[in-house]
Amino acid sequence: MVSQSVETIHSAPHAGHSHETAIEGIYQGRSIHAEHMLAVRRNLLTTDTAMRIASLFAVLSDPTRLQVVYALLRAPSGELCVGDLATGLGRDDTTISHQLRVLRNQQIVAMRKVGRIVYYRLVDEHIRLLLELGMTHTSETSTSSKAGEAEALA
Numbered sequence: 728m729v730s731q732s733v734e735t736i737h738s739a740p741h742a743g744h745s746h747e748t749a750i751e752g753i754y755q756g757r758s759i760h761a762e763h764m765l766a767v768r769r770n771l772l773t774t775d776t777a778m779r780i781a782s783l784f785a786v787l788s789d790p791t792r793l794q795v796v797y798a799l800l801r802a803p804s805g806e807l808c809v810g811d812l813a814t815g816l817g818r819d820d821t822t823i824s825h826q827l828r829v830l831r832n833q834q835i836v837a838m839r840k841v842g843r844i845v846y847y848r849l850v851d852e853h854i855r856l857l858l859e860l861g862m863t864h865t866s867e868t869s870t871s872s873k874a875g876e877a878e879a880l881a
Contacts, residue, residue, distance in 0.1 A: 786833045787857070791818065792826050796858055799836065799849050806839070806848035 772780075787793060794816055799807060807815075813823040827847055830836040835854050836847045849855060 783833060783835075786829060786835065787861075789826070789829075791816075791822065792830060793858070795823065795826050795830065796835065796849065796854065799847060800855055800858055802848075806846040808844050808846050810844075812847070 787796070795812060798812055798815060799805075809820050809823050809827065812818075812827075813820045816823065827836060827838075831838060831847075834850055837850050839846050839848075
């Protein structure tokens with residue numbers, strides 16, 4: 728009975744018991760905090776939302792795309808053309824165009840055309856915040872891991 732899924736319980740609670748009582752009964756034999764498990768169940772991230780967020784992070788997981796996003800974040804005018812991005816990053820136009828297409832499809836960057844030149848910019852402040860938070864987090868974790876290594880050697 729312990730291996731019975733919580734979804735099964737959700738769809739068919741035991742007669743005479745509340746839904747939460749039914750779930751608690753199944754997990755009685757395990758070392759689990761029923762109130763914590765129930766809080767998780769009440770605050771579930773939907774599969775659809777989780778997939779959309781995972782897709783965003785997957786797109787941002789590519790180092791070249793992150794360099795493009797960072798360059799756009801730091802661009803003096805807030806936007807850059809493919810040629811300036813490619814030259815600045817030491818990559819070819821085709822590679823940068825491809826990465827910008829991926830970023831545009833995920834609504835991370837937007838474009839504006841002036842004649843034959845296409846300028847790209849970050850879509851909104853959320854992308855800026857994600858990148859800045861990621862940079863802060865990684866600098867803190869690398870600093871704290873170095874401090875931990877120093878303590879271990881002392």
